[in-house]
Amino acid sequence: MELQINGTTYPVESEADTPLLWVIRDELGLTGTKYGCGIAQCGACSVLVDGQVMRSCVTPVAGVAGKQITTIEGVEDDAVGKRVVAAWVEHQVPQCGYCQSGQVMAATSLLKQTPRPSEEQIAASMTNLCRCGTYNAISAAVHDLAGGGPSAKAMQASTNEGRARS
Amino acid sequence: MSELKNPSPAVETFPTGEQPTNISRRHFLLASAGITAGAFVLGFGLPVGRARARGGASADAPDIRVPAFLEIRPDNSVRLQSPFNEGGQGVFTAMAQIVGEELDADPATFLVENAPTGKQYTITANGMRITGGSMSVRFGYEPMRRLGALARMMMLQAGARRLGVPVDELTTEPGKVVHAASGRSMSYGEIAPQALDLAVPDPDSVKLKDPKQFRWIGQPVKRLDVYDKSTGRAQYTIDTKVDGMLQAAVQHAPRLGMTVGGIRNEEKLKAMKGVHSVHRLDGAVAVVAERWWNAKQAAEAAQVDWIEPKPDPTARHMPSDFSTRAFRERLAKEPGDGQTAESEGHLATAMKQAHTVVSATYSSQYVHHAQMEPPSTLAHFHDDGKLEIWLPNQAPDMFLADIAKRAKIDPDKIILHSPMLGGFFGRHFLYGPGNPYMQAIHLAKKTGRPIKLIWSREEEFLRDPMRPMAVVRFRGGLDADGMPVALEAISATEGPGEALANKRPKKVDDSAVEGLTGKVYAIPNRRIAQLYVKTPAMLSYWRSVGHSMNDFFYETFLDELADKGGKDPYELRLKLLEGNPRLTHLLEQLADLAGGWKRGPFTAADGTRRARGVAMASPFGSQAAVMAEVSIQKGQVRVHDIWQAIDPGSIVNPAIIDAQVAGAASLGLSEVLQEEAVYEHGMPKARNYDMYTILPPDRMPRVHVRIVQSGAKMGGIGEPPLPATPPAVANAVSHLTGQRIRSMPLSQYDFGA
Numbered sequence: 001m002e003l004q005i006n007g008t009t010y011p012v013e014s015e016a017d018t019p020l021l022w023v024i025r026d027e028l029g030l031t032g033t034k035y036g037c038g039i040a041q042c043g044a045c046s047v048l049v050d051g052q053v054m055r056s057c058v059t060p061v062a063g064v065a066g067k068q069i070t071t072i073e074g075v076e077d078d079a080v081g082k083r084v085v086a087a088w089v090e091h092q093v094p095q096c097g098y099c100q101s102g103q104v105m106a107a108t109s110l111l112k113q114t115p116r117p118s119e120e121q122i123a124a125s126m127t128n129l130c131r132c133g134t135y136n137a138i139s140a141a142v143h144d145l146a147g148g149g150p151s152a153k154a155m156q157a158s159t160n161e162g163r164a165r166s
Numbered sequence: 167m168s169e170l171k172n173p174s175p176a177v178e179t180f181p182t183g184e185q186p187t188n189i190s191r192r193h194f195l196l197a198s199a200g201i202t203a204g205a206f207v208l209g210f211g212l213p214v215g216r217a218r219a220r221g222g223a224s225a226d227a228p229d230i231r232v233p234a235f236l237e238i239r240p241d242n243s244v245r246l247q248s249p250f251n252e253g254g255q256g257v258f259t260a261m262a263q264i265v266g267e268e269l270d271a272d273p274a275t276f277l278v279e280n281a282p283t284g285k286q287y288t289i290t291a292n293g294m295r296i297t298g299g300s301m302s303v304r305f306g307y308e309p310m311r312r313l314g315a316l317a318r319m320m321m322l323q324a325g326a327r328r329l330g331v332p333v334d335e336l337t338t339e340p341g342k343v344v345h346a347a348s349g350r351s352m353s354y355g356e357i358a359p360q361a362l363d364l365a366v367p368d369p370d371s372v373k374l375k376d377p378k379q380f381r382w383i384g385q386p387v388k389r390l391d392v393y394d395k396s397t398g399r400a401q402y403t404i405d406t407k408v409d410g411m412l413q414a415a416v417q418h419a420p421r422l423g424m425t426v427g428g429i430r431n432e433e434k435l436k437a438m439k440g441v442h443s444v445h446r447l448d449g450a451v452a453v454v455a456e457r458w459w460n461a462k463q464a465a466e467a468a469q470v471d472w473i474e475p476k477p478d479p480t481a482r483h484m485p486s487d488f489s490t491r492a493f494r495e496r497l498a499k500e501p502g503d504g505q506t507a508e509s510e511g512h513l514a515t516a517m518k519q520a521h522t523v524v525s526a527t528y529s530s531q532y533v534h535h536a537q538m539e540p541p542s543t544l545a546h547f548h549d550d551g552k553l554e555i556w557l558p559n560q561a562p563d564m565f566l567a568d569i570a571k572r573a574k575i576d577p578d579k580i581i582l583h584s585p586m587l588g589g590f591f592g593r594h595f596l597y598g599p600g601n602p603y604m605q606a607i608h609l610a611k612k613t614g615r616p617i618k619l620i621w622s623r624e625e626e627f628l629r630d631p632m633r634p635m636a637v638v639r640f641r642g643g644l645d646a647d648g649m650p651v652a653l654e655a656i657s658a659t660e661g662p663g664e665a666l667a668n669k670r671p672k673k674v675d676d677s678a679v680e681g682l683t684g685k686v687y688a689i690p691n692r693r694i695a696q697l698y699v700k701t702p703a704m705l706s707y708w709r710s711v712g713h714s715m716n717d718f719f720y721e722t723f724l725d726e727l728a729d730k731g732g733k734d735p736y737e738l739r740l741k742l743l744e745g746n747p748r749l750t751h752l753l754e755q756l757a758d759l760a761g762g763w764k765r766g767p768f769t770a771a772d773g774t775r776r777a778r779g780v781a782m783a784s785p786f787g788s789q790a791a792v793m794a795e796v797s798i799q800k801g802q803v804r805v806h807d808i809w810q811a812i813d814p815g816s817i818v819n820p821a822i823i824d825a826q827v828a829g830a831a832s833l834g835l836s837e838v839l840q841e842e843a844v845y846e847h848g849m850p851k852a853r854n855y856d857m858y859t860i861l862p863p864d865r866m867p868r869v870h871v872r873i874v875q876s877g878a879k880m881g882g883i884g885e886p887p888l889p890a891t892p893p894a895v896a897n898a899v900s901h902l903t904g905q906r907i908r909s910m911p912l913s914q915y916d917f918g919a
Contacts, residue, residue, distance in 0.1 A: 022459035133861070136869060
């Protein structure tokens with residue numbers, strides 16, 4: 001079996017019913033995607049499959065072979081994803097950060113499908129859990145994005161941050 | 167945690183009698199700790215006999231215990247070893263602000279890491295290095311400022327040498343030394359090589375900045391870890407990996423104390439895909455596999471005969487007849503007046519003379535930490551016998567000592583790493599069978615391979631030690647005017663401190679009663695007591711510890727007294743704070759923030775009927791006041807707004823405080839609205855987030871924060887915004903519905919449609 005992840009083709013040995021999450025984390029070593037609950041309750045494992053957010057902890061790997069998978073490691077290669085990261089930095093969203101890969105992927109999916117989501121669409125899409133209580137910061141970042149943000153200055157700041165921290 | 171929260175005042179100089187040392191020339195040592203050549207390195211002391219060159223392909227453990235507190239690199243970046251771990255509370259950024267302020271270096275140029283073990287990093291006066299008790303900033307403030315100031319002075323001295331001018335002609339601008347007279351300047355990184363041989367000045371010789379000149383302290387400096395955490399780059403224990411590593415999963419005994427009798431399908435488990443081996447542990451069966459998913463599948467499939475423990479009054483065993491409901495009833499009926507924790511005036515006389523006496527019983531629930539990162543540990547025995555271990559912890563040296571003792575390993579042969587925490591809230595202290603590291607160490611020994619053990623969410627909720635449950639019997643005496651003149655609270659509970667010691671201390675466990683004790687209201691006659699009742703459940707510290715439930719009890723009962731006495735609860739609090747300008751001001755600031763106090767019920771613009779509640783708390787050296795506005799929608803409490811005025815005396819980063827208030831409010835809301843760990847037949851009913859629900863995004867209210875800097879001694883920030891939140895909500899709900907709220911969570915009440 002082969003997987004297309006972040007534009008790269010990976011041969012995969014795991015059995016067909018292995019959750020995508022564990023293939024990504026253990027077999028391929030992409031640990032940005034997190035394990036939180038294993039039963040699609042928390043959303044820490046969110047990835048994009050053909051641009052749609054999926055909870056990879058309950059997604060059998062065989063079902064996504066041949067599809068375009070995006071994980072948090074590749075999110076900035078996507079124009080929308082890059083904006084989402086910049087908004088997260090601008091609004092200083094994360095606290096412990098453990099759920100934030102999933103939150104960023106959920107927001108990226110929403111904005112790719114619906115560039116100007118309504119209040120209701122945001123609430124319906126941004127359902128991932130956060131124990132640190134960053135919900136209002138997430139909401140502020142997504143509303144900024146829904147309004148066409150973040151600013152060019154914030155985009156630049158995030159890019160600079162990425163360079164400085166890499 | 168009383169001894170952790172109330173240490174003697176922060177030291178003015180440096181810890182454990184050691185003075186900072188310039189260790190820049192210790193090349194071998196520094197290279198093994200990943201320090202850049204040519205960097206200026208300020209540290210404390212030096213480990214004896216550890217400086218040795220490292221071969222390229224050695225399988226020996228690297229020695230990370232280099233006391234390189236602060237490193238100024240040739241590229242002008244600053245690397246700081248933080249004594250406190252980052253788990254979302256923003257402490258790495260705060261440490262960079264504090265050191266950067268005195269060093270005169272932009273916090274954005276800092277790379278902050280969690281310091282290795284070693285007494286050099288114990289910088290607080292209580293001699294313990296823990297990330298907890300909301301202590302990091304308030305107790306790290308002085309020593310970290312002094313560290314920065316020393317380094318700045320050395321940069322000036324090195325600059326004087328390099329530029330050939332007297333040191334008093336030099337000054338600094340962020341990241342550089344400036345000679346105004348000649349218009350010359352040089353970056354710290356350029357000067358660093360001149361500082362490699364300088365002696366460190368006497369710490370008492372440096373003058374700290376006048377706070378009026380602060381450039382970064384007090385500012386909403388951007389967090390250093392936000393980009394990494396927004397792009398999946400942050401590394402937690404669960405993400406760690408070493409060559410040759412196997413992974414492990416466990417199935418815990420359904421009740422603590424049970425042991426493994428037999429594994430009925432052991433051969434079948436061993437034959438399962440990817441399985442390396444099956445192991446019997448103390449109270450658990452473990453499966454080791456190349457990949458964790460395979461290990462988990464097999465661990466879950468294990469058919470284990472569990473053996474009941476023999477009766478042992480000294481052990482915490484979970485009996486099969488334990489239920490939280492029955493235990494709550496027992497707490498409520500437990501005879502006795504308890505042991506006095508705080509007493510003032512003449513309670514008996516005051517009660518006798520009171521115009522009205524109000525009696526009521528309040529209760530709380532067990533709650534889980536439910537941090538998003540499930541616990542894990544990576545244990546690796548090197549060829550030289552050293553154990554290298556990665557594990558989530560809030561107290562690295564305490565964990566190292568515990569491992570040394572329980573695994574019988576020389577402390578010098580343990581290299582302990584403390585990765586960033588995926589949430590903690592008190593989860594990562596020493597909890598015996600509530601931590602996975604002993605299992606991981608055992609498996610690494612048995613297999614001869616590095617082992618990463620991850621507890622599934624289900625196994626975590628089975629062994630997560632919980633915030634205690636309590637039942638509090640109140641009596642309040644009102645005078646003829648309806649003012650409270652006497653108050654008695656007897657809490658039937660076991661505190662986390664005595665639970666972890668597994669014995670009753672001579673004096674009352676402060677972590678059991680804090681929040682009933684230490685209240686600031688002028689009620690002249692009072693008695694606060696604990697009625698110790700041991701529970702079989704594993705107990706723990708949970709964000710704001712005893713305050714997380716005790717301020718709920720006290721502040722909701724205070725509203726009950728206000729109603730009985732015909733007083734407005736806000737006005738009553740102001741009255742009881744007369745002569746206390748700091749708290750009067752705080753409460754007035756809260757009302758101002760909320761657009762005034764209006765208890766309601768009133769009809770909001772959207773047509774909903776709403777009410778407000780107010781509550782206060784004095785936790786961890788800070789003062790907090792909260793107002794909540796609620797309505798009932800479809801039988802469920804809807805919290806619309808939380809306003810919080812908080813006074814930690816003085817601050818380092820207002821943006822991080824805003825975030826901590828929102829976060830603590832969210833946890834407090836989750837606790838008061840919906841959380842409860844229920845046990846039946848000795849087992850938890852909920853093993854994952856489907857049944858143990860935590861606050862979801864659509865229940866998060868707006869949170870408005872006002873920081874008040876009274877100038878009082880600096881208090882904590884991680885925990886203090888929590889305790890006043892639950893009672894503010896409950897008080898609003900009591901008033902709105904006419905149904906007196908006396909226990910958490912509110913989901914157990916029926917509020918109609």
